[in-house]
Amino acid sequence: MWQSGTDIKQILNRSQFYEHKSRLKQIGIDIGQQFDVSRMCPTLKRSEVIDVKPLHVPHWYRMPVVAESNVLPFRAVA
Numbered sequence: 001m002w003q004s005g006t007d008i009k010q011i012l013n014r015s016q017f018y019e020h021k022s023r024l025k026q027i028g029i030d031i032g033q034q035f036d037v038s039r040m041c042p043t044l045k046r047s048e049v050i051d052v053k054p055l056h057v058p059h060w061y062r063m064p065v066v067a068e069s070n071v072l073p074f075r076a077v078a
Contacts, residue, residue, distance in 0.1 A: 002031045 002008050008031055009017055021031050 003035050005035065007034075
């Protein structure tokens with residue numbers, strides 16, 4: 001809607017407008033300024049690449065044993 005020239009301040013509540021404005025500002029888009037096609041198109045900030053790797057269980061971790069646990073087992077009651 002902002003890119004098509006609609007004044008978003010007139011459509012959204014004040015709190016909604018500023019919430020969306022702050023979120024979009026984080027990625028490089030300012031909806032507080034009127035969109036102007038003659039200027040540059042909005043560019044998004046570069047994001048970091050997160051490498052996902054398998055997580056190994058630490059050597060010191062021990063699986064809980066029910067007999068030693070202080071948590072009572074659940075029981076289904078119908």
